[in-house]
Amino acid sequence: TEADGTRVFDLTMQRGTTDLGHGSATETWGVNGSYLGPTVRAARGERVRLNVSNELGEISTLHWHGMHLPAAMDGGPHQMIEPGETWSPQWTIDQPAASLWYHPHLHGATAEHVYRGIAGMFLIDDAETPELPSTYGVDDVPLIVQDKRFRDGQLDLRPGMFTEAGIIGSDILVNGTRAPFFDVTTEHVRLRLLNASNARTYNFTFTEGVTFALIATDGGLLAGPVRLSHLMLSPGERAEIVVSVPAGSSTVLRSVTQPLGLDMWTNRFSGGDDSLDILELRAGHSLTPNSAVPDELVAPRDLGEPAVTRTFTISGSSEFNDQTMDMGRIDEVVEVNTTEMWEVRNGTGAPHNFHVHDVQFQVLDSRDPALAGPKDTVYIPPGETVRLLMRFEHYTDPEVPYMYHCHILAHEDRGLMGQFVVI
Ligand code: C2O
Ligand code: CU
Structure with missing residues (x-):
């Protein structure tokens, strides 16, 4: 300091x-x-x-x-x-x-x-956070989940042959560790999950019938915890969950087959059929009592009514609205201190997601409790449209743009990205 x-x-x-x-x-x-x-x-x-x-x-x-x-x-x-x-x-x-x-x-x-x-x-x-497990590395553990492919002991950078999404690997690393386990010493453990993979979407669940409470999405805490058995995270997305593993037992955090909304072939080569072990949680015979999850977490933010609606169609794995990213082109100009609705459609047959810089948005009319909190990245199945409410505040710069893009990194690199300025 x-x-x-x-x-x-x-x-x-x-x-x-x-x-x-x-x-x-x-x-x-x-x-x-x-x-x-x-x-x-x-x-x-x-x-x-x-x-x-x-x-x-x-x-x-x-x-x-x-x-x-x-x-x-x-x-x-x-x-x-x-x-x-x-x-x-x-x-x-x-x-x-x-x-x-x-x-x-x-x-x-x-x-x-x-x-x-x-x-x-x-x-x-944030000082206003309710009491939650928060001892870093003990009952509050970040999990950076990535899939890799190796060849002759080196990272294999060759893209997959049957997918445009880049690399889908079957070697899982958590915080850079292969076949990891975690010794649980407390009654409740908060896991901060980050999908830092290039292309793979995970559908997290625990073995042995262990369920968990979802407490936060990308941009922070939910209004209250949501009990779930499964949770999907596409590349770039995060979630905080709290899990209780019975003393003396163990459970495996695993990713299982998932509803990506793809045809059979695309689903298979996007990893949608895969079942992968992520992390084993081994609980000791006596666990230290620690904070359970309160019923109320934070008051949801009111973003107000949208003054502007913008529509984006993912029209290929390298373009929004038929345009490929151009560093010299500003695609959208947003007025500061306004709320906007962005409607994003996946007009392809491939998996894509959508990420916006600078803001956390609210996903409207979703029945999925895992999309109830503040988000900056959201999966969009083929043919579907998401409606995102977002408010742009404080910062303006007529010259320097922020990005919006698909967070499947091969798509982003290929130009499935656009630029907006806030003025
Ligand atoms: Cu995580 Cu524009 O990126
Ligand atoms: Cu994409």
Whole structure:
């Protein structure tokens, strides 16, 4: 922390080798280490500065996914960091408690940079949060879930042959660990799930009939916990869940086959038929009592009535409204302090999702309780339309755009992305 109270983080993007379960010589990228990066944590109201150094030997960026912040600090494709340079964005944290994350966003190379290992969690704390399990690493555990494919002990970067979505792997890593387990020592455990995979959607569930309470979506806490047995997360999405594993027993967090709304062939090559073990939870014989989940979490935010409606159609795996991303073209101009409705249709037969920078939106008319909280990324099955209510506040910049895009990273790289400015 500096004299003026700014909290400073030094993040260095670098290369290294990591044992990811395929020998110790796997070439990887990481932040302040050889694979993934440290959890960055700051509180609402705090001023932060991130000194991001690029030691990768090639150009990249670092984007704060889910963050409400000025466009020039966003770390999108326009905030490029040359090799050997340091980029130091700063802003004041001004949003509720949430599990956000960071990852590169270099146009055309996001998939590769994330797949090689640049990603980490960015947690936001808020004094107004009700009491929840919150001892980091003990009863409050971030889980960065990724699928990989290996070839001769190295990360296999070749795209899948039968899918346009890039790489769908069957080797699961959690926080960079293969075949992981967690020793449960408390009655309740809060898991902060992040799907940091390039293309795979997960349908999380526990074995042994263990259910869980969903307490938060991408952008923060729900009004109240929702009991679920299954939870789907597409690339980029997060959720916080609280699970209770009976003393002396164990359960496996697993991803099972899922309703992606695809035809049989596409479903299979998108990973929709797969069943994969993610993490084993082993509970000790006596568990420490800790905070259970309260019935009420936070009052939902009222975004108001939309003044503007925009429609977007995913018309191919590289275009919205028949247009491929162009760094020099502003697609949408939004007026600050207005609420808008964005209607996004997946007009293809392939899986896509939709992510918007700077805001957390509300998914309208969804019957899915897992979409009830603040979201910044949402899955859209083929042929379906989502209606997203969002409010743009505080920050304006007529020059520097924010992005909206599909978070299947091969699609984003190929141009399924657009740019908007807030003025
Ligand atoms: Cu997680 Cu525009 O990205
Ligand atoms: Cu897509």
